Amino acid sequence: MKELRPALLLLLLMSLLCGGLYPAIVTGLAQLLFPVQANGSLLTAADGRVVGSSLIGQPFSDPKYLWPRPSATQAFPYNPLASGGSNSSPASAAYQAVVTERVRRLNSNGIRGPIAADLVQASGSGLDPHISPQAAAVQVERIAQARGSSVEQVAAIIAAHLEKRQFGFLGAPRINVLAVNRDLDRAAPR
Structure with missing residues (x-):
């Protein structure tokens, strides 16, 4: 049971980083640096x-x-x-x-x-x-x-x-x- 809590916290942290923060940063940079291409040319x-x-x-x-x-x-x-x-x-x-x-x-x-x-x-x-x-x-x-x-x-x-x-x-x-x-x-x- 003591391994479950760190595993769930790591899952939550990685979900936020990889599923939220990273895509938001990449999307924001693409819109800023390459707006035409980021929107489908x-x-x-x-x-x-x-x-x-x-x-x-x-x-x-x-x-x-x-x-x-x-x-x-x-x-x-x-x-x-x-x-x-x-x-x-x-x-x-x-x-x-x-x-x-x-x-x-x-x-x-x-x-x-x-x-x-x-x-x-x-x-x-x-x-x-x-x-x-x-x-x-x-x-x-x-x-x-x-x-x-x-x-x-x-x-x-x-x-x-x-x-x-x-x-x-x-x-x-x-x-x-x-x-x-x-x-x-x-x-x-x-």
């Missing part, structure tokens, strides 16, 4: 309405928009509650059929030649908000035609959103699809 419209997060992809299928890489999440595309890849093998006939259908859809929308893998294959999380510069470049003509804009104007908007390798060597160059589409709507609404 949300993007807002001019009227203050939240339109998305720069960290989670969104489905775009209208020809006037830059299209993202496909999502592998269940229930609906880019579902953050169902994050995860398809776990399909590239050797699977079903997976090959899905990729072939995606290539056919891109070809029927005027995208010809070599197609970047990220336009037909989902990311590991199924939520990736970025595409490669190559995947964006093959979409420029379609977007310009759908918006009645020049190819140069659309290419310049996309180029303005090029994110380089982190610290100069981590990751790959990428373009945030939602950020580009917001700027396309501002520059050439149609």
Whole structure:
């Protein structure tokens, strides 16, 4: 019985420290030092309405928009509650059929030649908000035609959103699809 009291006190103390004080300090520091990131990197419209997060992809299928890489999440595309890849093998006939259908859809929308893998294959999380510069470049003509804009104007908007390798060597160059589409709507609404 004499071991029960110190054990309960230690449980209470550690619960307060680890379950209350530590999370409060970390949350407070995050809000102070990185408020945008701590609140989900949300993007807002001019009227203050939240339109998305720069960290989670969104489905775009209208020809006037830059299209993202496909999502592998269940229930609906880019579902953050169902994050995860398809776990399909590239050797699977079903997976090959899905990729072939995606290539056919891109070809029927005027995208010809070599197609970047990220336009037909989902990311590991199924939520990736970025595409490669190559995947964006093959979409420029379609977007310009759908918006009645020049190819140069659309290419310049996309180029303005090029994110380089982190610290100069981590990751790959990428373009945030939602950020580009917001700027396309501002520059050439149609």
